[in-house]
Amino acid sequence: MNGANQSSVSEFLLLGLSRKPQQQQLLFVLFLSMYLATVLGNLLIILAISADSRLHTPMYFFLCNLSFVDGCFSSTTVPKMLANHILGIQTISFPGCxxxxxxxxxxVDMDNFLLAVMAYDRFVAVCHPLHYSTKMSHQLCALLVIGSWVTANLNVLLHTLLMAQLLFCAENIIPHFFCDITPLLKLSCSDTQLNEMMILTEGALIMITPFVCILASYISITRAVLRVPSTKGKWKAFSTCGSHLAVVSLFYGTIIAVYFNPSSSHSAEKDPAATVLYTVVTPMLNPFIYSLRNRDLKGALRKLFTSRSTVSTLIPDILIVSS
Known part of the structure; x- marks a missing residue:
């Protein structure tokens, strides 16, 4: 028997981030701008990497996958929230939720895994540069990405099936802008002990293992960089690592604060604000932090824009000659 048949609640009510009309208007403009910047930024990264053969390397392959995931990540929550605001509808069906x-x-899991994979790629590049091409083969890169997708889907499938077995009797108001697992557990009128245990064990393992790998990678990178005689080289390496670690800290810090605290510590006002950081802000910042500071990628982006502008100027001339 599926969750829809078990539950007397057929839909949920998403309250969003604010109930005040003036704040809602401001949030709509803000989230629309951030979403457009996220999609455009990540799409440009994908196009630039695909168009430039010099960027067909493991590092940019992982970056291309990260940009795709980030674009999809924001698209799962923000468009629904914006559509609800325009249509004045706050409901979402149980299956849709x-x-x-x-x-x-x-x-979220894919971001988690890709951050770890990218950290490992940098570890091999810095600590084992002579063996980089053999260690980071095309087969290994593809295996790392495919394994990340399979593991992420299996993990989320487990939590989704457990959630589908819960009963939702009467209360259907979610003080959030998307169907988050914590508010849903609070609304259930059945025993959620198994769900919470799986979040704190299996879910924590899925999140913490890549985080530990990232820390281990950067500890080794730091040791290798400290042995570099050039001060300029050290500063450049630390600056790049600092940007990466800042996003990693933001990503993991908000997730741990929201999902791995005791239920009594959760606040309906604080949780949505915290999740905005990793569902909206982080995917928007990733193209800038990971990519736009990269000289090779900047060159690829300029080349992409130049080729587009050249084509757009040639089309009118071709039409005139053909006519």
């Missing part, structure tokens, strides 16, 4: 929750946490 589970579907949204599934994709949100699948992309």
């Amino acid at each position: 589970l579907t949204q929750m599934y994709f949100v946490f699948m992309f």
Whole structure:
């Protein structure tokens, strides 16, 4: 028997981030701008990497996957919130809520895994530069990405199936802008002990293991960089690592604060604000922090824009000659 048949609640009510009309208007403009910047920024990264053969390397392959995941990540929550605001509708069906929750946490897991994979790639490049091409083969890169997708889907499928077995009797108000797992557990009128245990064990393992790998990678990178005689080289390496670690800290810090605290410590006002950081802000910042500071990628972006502008100027001339 599925969750829809068990539950007397057929839909949920998403309250969003604010109930005040003036704040809602401001938040709509803000989130629309951030979403457009996220999609455009990540799309440009994908196009630039795909168009420039010099960027067909493991580092940019992982970066291309990260940009794709970040674009999809924001698309699972922000468009629904914006559409609800325009249409004046705050409801979402029970199956739609589970579907949204599934994709949100699948992309969270993918971000998690890709951050670890990228850290490992940098570790090999800095600590084993002579063996980089053999260690980071095309087969290994593809295996790391495919394994990340499979693991992420299996993990989220487990939590989604457990959620589908819960009963939702009467209360259906979610003080959030998307179907988050914590507010849903609070609304259930059945025993959620198994769900909470899986979040704190299996879910924590999925999140903490890549985080530990990132820390181990950067400890080794730091040791290798400290042995570099050039002060300029050290500063450049530390600056790049600092930007990466800042996003890693933001990503993991908000997730741990929201999902791995005792239920009594959760606040309906604080949780949505915290999740905005990793569902909206981080995907928007990733193209800038990981990519736009990169000289090779900047060159690829300029080349992409130059080729587009050249084509756009040639089209009118071709039309005139053909006519």
